[in-house]
Amino acid sequence: MGGEPTPFAERVLDLVASVPAGRVTTYGDVAELLGEGGPRAVGGVMARWGGGVTWWRVIRADGTPPLHKAGDAERRLRREGVRFVDGRVDLAATRWDGRPG
DNA sequence: AGTATGACGGTTA
DNA sequence: CTAACCGCCATAC
Numbered sequence: 001m002g003g004e005p006t007p008f009a010e011r012v013l014d015l016v017a018s019v020p021a022g023r024v025t026t027y028g029d030v031a032e033l034l035g036e037g038g039p040r041a042v043g044g045v046m047a048r049w050g051g052g053v054t055w056w057r058v059i060r061a062d063g064t065p066p067l068h069k070a071g072d073a074e075r076r077l078r079r080e081g082v083r084f085v086d087g088r089v090d091l092a093a094t095r096w097d098g099r100p101g
Numbered sequence: 102a103g104t105a106t107g108a109c110g111g112t113t114a
Numbered sequence: 115c116t117a118a119c120c121g122c123c124a125t126a127c
Contacts, residue, residue: 039109041123
């Protein structure tokens with residue numbers, strides 16, 4: 001298959017892995033926090049190598065979980081204490097600020 | 102080097 | 115609410 005993650009991909013995966021439980025981030029936020037790439041580039045990385053990290057904490061900008069495994073993601077997030085409103089995550093309250101710790 | 106693709110984002114109709 | 119369109123950027127081939 002694809003092979004090993006590119007340097008960019010490793011940065012994406014590392015950032016995703018640092019999102020604390022009970023918090024979420026978006027594809028666009030990951031790109032902004034890294035200062036490189038874009039939402040689609042991040043999505044591409046998650047599609048190839050995201051299975052090895054806490055992929056369910058990376059959701060869309062509108063608060064909906066990843067489409068391919070929305071049910072699985074919502075179940076995991078709820079167990080972490082993430083509040084859902086009308087099928088969407090309350091980003092205003094749950095969005096990770098990128099701050100370590 | 103150029104085309105196609107995607108776990109996206111935002112705007113417009 | 116849905117649908118379509120364009121911009122975006124790393125990858126695959």
